[in-house]
Amino acid sequence: KNEVEQSPQNLTAQEGEFITINCSYSVGISALHWLQQHPGGGIVSLFMLSSGKKKHGRLIATINIQEKHSSLHITASHPRDSAVYICVIGVNTGNQFYFGTGTSLTVIP
Amino acid sequence: NAGVMQNPRHLVRRRGQEARLRCSPMKGHSHVYWYRQLPEEGLKFMVYLQKENIIDESGMPKERFSAEFPKEGPSILRIQQVVRGDSAAYFCASSFFQETQYFGPGTRLLVL
Numbered sequence: 001k002n003e004v005e006q007s008p009q010n011l012t013a014q015e016g017e018f019i020t021i022n023c024s025y026s027v028g029i030s031a032l033h034w035l036q037q038h039p040g041g042g043i044v045s046l047f048m049l050s051s052g053k054k055k056h057g058r059l060i061a062t063i064n065i066q067e068k069h070s071s072l073h074i075t076a077s078h079p080r081d082s083a084v085y086i087c088v089i090g091v092n093t094g095n096q097f098y099f100g101t102g103t104s105l106t107v108i109p
Numbered sequence: 110n111a112g113v114m115q116n117p118r119h120l121v122r123r124r125g126q127e128a129r130l131r132c133s134p135m136k137g138h139s140h141v142y143w144y145r146q147l148p149e150e151g152l153k154f155m156v157y158l159q160k161e162n163i164i165d166e167s168g169m170p171k172e173r174f175s176a177e178f179p180k181e182g183p184s185i186l187r188i189q190q191v192v193r194g195d196s197a198a199y200f201c202a203s204s205f206f207q208e209t210q211y212f213g214p215g216t217r218l219l220v221l
Binding site for chain 1: 142144151152153154157165167168198200202207208209210211212214215217
């Protein structure tokens with residue numbers, strides 16, 4: 001059983017749509033990260049959360065510690081948002097990390 | 110402020126050779142993490158280091174792999190006697206204490 005489950009695995013959206021990617025985990029965490037991996041392989045860290053909600057531009061990340069669940073939202077999606085989005089949990093005071101399998105997002109113009 | 114630097118970006122080795130991957134963290138960052146992404150698979154944690162200390166190496170294969178982060182210079186991930194299964198993208202990230210991690214561009218290792 002994976003410690004981190006993401007859904008959906010693949011997502012295709014029309015430009016402008018509101019997008020939600022979900023992440024559920026099964027262990028106690030110190031923090032949860034959302035990463036973006038571009039088609040060329042480069043990785044960008046989007047958010048690090050331990051509670052509540054964070055917003056950066058068109059991206060919003062929320063976490064519910066009691067339900068062990070986090071969501072990443074993209075408002076007014078754009079083709080340049082096409083990438084793989086990866087949920088990562090940090091456990092054991094942040095020393096170890098478990099990765100979700102990623103959600104591959106394609107935004108069509 | 111330069112980002113996380115990794116070199117080489119691409120490395121080709123024959124089976125049995127050694128591979129050395131380097132990671133220079135962002136200025137002011139003393140925490141370095143190494144991850145491996147096997148072809149068609151997700152990222153996996155390998156090792157977490159602070160200057161001169163290995164904090165957690167639970168994700169490192171027990172044999173042939175080692176990592177260091179000396180007081181001066183980059184962090185090094187060393188793979189001895191490489192095998193075809195070591196072919197992967199190796200990413201390094203750095204942080205200031207245990208905060209947001211900044212990723213390097215990765216080193217693509219190909220073992221022939």
